[in-house]
Amino acid sequence: MPINMGDIARLANVSKPTVSRVLNNSPLVNEETRERVLRVARENGYAINRNAQKLRQVRNDTVAVVLDFGSHRAGRIADPFIFELLAGVSESLSIRNQDLLLSPPSLTDVQSHLDLISSRVADGFIFLGQGEREPMLRDLARAGTPFVVWGGVDPKAPYCSVGSDNRLGGQLAGELFVQRGAKRWLFVGNIRHSEIRMRFDGLRAVAARHADVSVDHLDVEHMAYAPTYQQMGTWLRDNPPPDAVFAFSDTAAIAIVSAFRELGLEAPNDYSLCGYNNIPPAADFTPALTTIEQETHLAGAILVEKLMQILDGGKPKSSMLPTRLIVRQT
Amino acid sequence: MPINMGDIARLANVSKPTVSRVLNNSPLVNEETRERVLRVARENGYAINRNAQKLRQVRNDTVAVVLDFGSHRAGRIADPFIFELLAGVSESLSIRNQDLLLSPPSLTDVQSHLDLISSRVADGFIFLGQGEREPMLRDLARAGTPFVVWGGVDPKAPYCSVGSDNRLGGQLAGELFVQRGAKRWLFVGNIRHSEIRMRFDGLRAVAARHADVSVDHLDVEHMAYAPTYQQMGTWLRDNPPPDAVFAFSDTAAIAIVSAFRELGLEAPNDYSLCGYNNIPPAADFTPALTTIEQETHLAGAILVEKLMQILDGGKPKSSMLPTRLIVRQT
DNA sequence: TTGTAAGCGTTATCAG
């Protein structure tokens, strides 16, 4: 019952290799033959057996994508950020006719990753977010496994990573605050995440150039709406209100607006506010949020591009994505 | 260089089938032999070639999961809902040793789905959210493709679906509104999504039992924060404010709070408000959101379970998950 | 309990 390449060959009066050539767009085939084969294949609803194909070919044309469900589920990170990243990767892979295997949660140690490669399931990995697996990634790199990582970009890391230029993001926010004449800045975020710390560093670098500017830091461990709202509220009760706030995400910025509002303070009159990520609601929120844009869509394409380079034997460098300030009301 | 089953067989002084039996946990193997083979395999870092394996076996042990990036990306749906669903499915599949192939965005029509099955890439599909592809799913069911769907549960549909009891969700919201003495209800959502329409139906069923209650409908095509906020605002300018609102998601409920606030109206004093999904921020929002909870984690397990039944030749029935009202401030 | 032989459906090689 399951129709195969031999059947198509017979029905089209050609040999199997010719059918194979047609399906692989080989230029060696006579136009007439090609059309006949394609017609027969179509008429019989034939689809090539990809397992047989992969058995013969060197490449698998499959990429394993590793999400960190552990830290993203339960809404701990409310920005639709990782989801967009996944969408971008999915699209880029599909353009290159690569299958996307979503890594199982059981994939935790080096060996299980190596096995996935040697069992010829995937050609390489894309890690979305390095989270707490830095050490494992180093081992994986040492073992010569092909992979790329979305996350904080450390030029000294032994693997290729792609991420937003977080330091620049912090500087852009700082320069905005200077321009607005703000003096008492507050940075809100968990600086144990290296991406976040780099933003803080960028912000402080700008502050250091202005003697009359002070920078405070509100540590928010879980990066979501609710804890941010609560901690910001507490902070505002215990401290004089800052006149500029740089938040780790737009969702956090929205929480911060609410917390200030309880004191009757509104951006931009009473304080400047800058978020991060430029999530779609940011533009429509009242007040419209000033924010830093990371080009997530581009990110997927670049990650895929770099991985393909590695698979082709290249050694692409880590790189940072265009990062820009989008000034709106706040 | 790539080591294969024949090599392991030779090194362990057995035949290939014996190695195969060991790796597939066949009970037919002598314990001593088993251990020897496993040791040799481990020592040589051998991992079975899954493509060759799949070529021989009837089943592929791969499930294609279809996300609706089209309507979820660009933050159009900011609820971390689908993400959690995906995590649950991923985990359940991994427990059953099934690979998860994330469907490419190019997979839109019936034929491309059929091709994925006949090219032996996947055994079946799990659709997360039926969105507007109801007609396509009917065709797919007619073609005998194995799949299950997360979404609205219509017992008359020709395929197996699993979802929240949307109708009950609507009724629960309606009963709450009755209890609060609300008379002018508003339903906000895109009823071309069947899940959403069923909630509307449930709400109206309750309304129909009360002569003095009217139900209006605000159609929001793109189910995200920004459009909801804007359209709700417009609606409030053109119509007398409702005294009860049932929103298609908690994110939408948050947008609705903002829109009402611009008119100086606050829940629960000026209107009752019920969301959907019970996302984590809902409890901490001000005011704390009343909402309907869907058990997403369970959902993943059930979807996988049903698909496996179908693949084993069974005909599982559609089923609805426990759904309950969580009454908070609004 | 183990081994031998055959074949899964494709592509690589080489000859024509």
Add this chain to the structure above:
DNA sequence: CTGATAACGCTTACAA
């Protein structure tokens, strides 16, 4: 431009 033949690495008979 096309075809014959031999792999790819595994599992399924069937035999011992």
